[in-house]
Amino acid sequence: MVEKKIITEANYRYIELGEGTPVVILHGLMGGLSNFEGVMDYFPSKGYKILVPELPVYDLPLINSTVKNLAEFLDGFLNFKKLKEVVLLGNSLGGHVALLYAKFHPEKVKGLIITGSSGLYENSMGDGYPKRGNYEYIKAKSEEVFYDPKIATKEIVDEVFESVNDRSKLIRTLAIAKSAIRHNMAKDLPTMNTTTAIIWGAQDGVTPPNVANEFNALLPNSDLYWIDKCGHAPMMEHPDRFNEIMDSWLKKYNI
Numbered sequence: 001m002v003e004k005k006i007i008t009e010a011n012y013r014y015i016e017l018g019e020g021t022p023v024v025i026l027h028g029l030m031g032g033l034s035n036f037e038g039v040m041d042y043f044p045s046k047g048y049k050i051l052v053p054e055l056p057v058y059d060l061p062l063i064n065s066t067v068k069n070l071a072e073f074l075d076g077f078l079n080f081k082k083l084k085e086v087v088l089l090g091n092s093l094g095g096h097v098a099l100l101y102a103k104f105h106p107e108k109v110k111g112l113i114i115t116g117s118s119g120l121y122e123n124s125m126g127d128g129y130p131k132r133g134n135y136e137y138i139k140a141k142s143e144e145v146f147y148d149p150k151i152a153t154k155e156i157v158d159e160v161f162e163s164v165n166d167r168s169k170l171i172r173t174l175a176i177a178k179s180a181i182r183h184n185m186a187k188d189l190p191t192m193n194t195t196t197a198i199i200w201g202a203q204d205g206v207t208p209p210n211v212a213n214e215f216n217a218l219l220p221n222s223d224l225y226w227i228d229k230c231g232h233a234p235m236m237e238h239p240d241r242f243n244e245i246m247d248s249w250l251k252k253y254n255i
Contacts, residue, residue, distance in 0.1 A: 002041050006033070006054075012077055014053040018044025021110070021255065023087040024078070025052040026094030028116075029176060030160050031233070035091065038239025039246070046247065048087075053077050055097070057176060058169045065175035067093070067183045071100040078108065087255060089113040089246075091233055092122075092206070096180055102194045103185070111255045112196040113246060116232040119185040120214055122207050135161055146231040147203045189218035196222040197249040199242060201230030223249060 004015045015033055017040055025036050033052045043050055055070055074097060078086060087110055090098035095117025102109040138161045143149035163169045196219050200212035209226075216224040225245045227234045235242045249255075 017050045020047035022049045022083045026090035026097050028092030042243040065172045066179040070097045085110045087111040091115045109194050112194050115199045116207050118180045121211050147229050195253050198224045201234045202226050202228045204232045206232040
C-alpha cells in the first residue's frame, strides 16, 4: 500500500502520488479521500499522477454552498497546481462537479470518469434527516449505499453520524444536496464532447441503473461499464474490477 500524506498548501488539502498524466479525483458529499484507496494504490505505478483534493464541502459560506462553487474551487486548485489536460474522476457529487467543470472548461479536460454521479437524478437521505440523532438509523442509511452492507465500517458510519449531528456541517450538506438536485444537467450533456467512462454499480440504490443509461444516452462520447453486486461506490466495493475497467478505458483512448 502506497503511503498517502495529506499536503496542506495555500487553501488546499490534497494527496499527490506518482508522475505522469494528471488524474484528479473528486469525492462525494459524504465521502472522503480514503474512498479511492484502490485507485491511489494502483495508478501511480502506471504512469499517472494522482491528485485527490479535499472539497470544501463544509467550509464554503452557506450562500456559496453549491455545485457551481465546488467547480470553481476545482478550477482554482488546477490553476494552483498548473495542471492542464487532466482526467477527472468523480463519485456521486464529485462526478457532478467533474461534469460541470468539463462543461465550463472542456479544453482542460482530457477525459472524464463518473461513477454513481449526481447531475440527473438521485435518491437523497433527505427524508430521514429528522432522525439524525439516531445512530442505528444513520448506520442503516450508510449500509444502503453499498450492495454489501459490511463495506459501511464503523469508521464510515461514525464519520457520517458526526457530520449530520454537527449543525453547521448539516446545513451545508443539505444546501449542496439541494443545489445538486436543482442543477440538472440533462440539457447540457448532449453538447459535451469530452471522452467519458461511466462506471456504475448494477445495484446502485442512490443513483439507480437507469441514471447510468441516461448519462450514456445523453453524453455523445461515452462508454458505459457495469459492475455487478455493487452499489453506489464501485471503487470502494470492487476496487480491483474498477481499476481494471478504468485502466483499459484509459488505454483504449490513449489517455
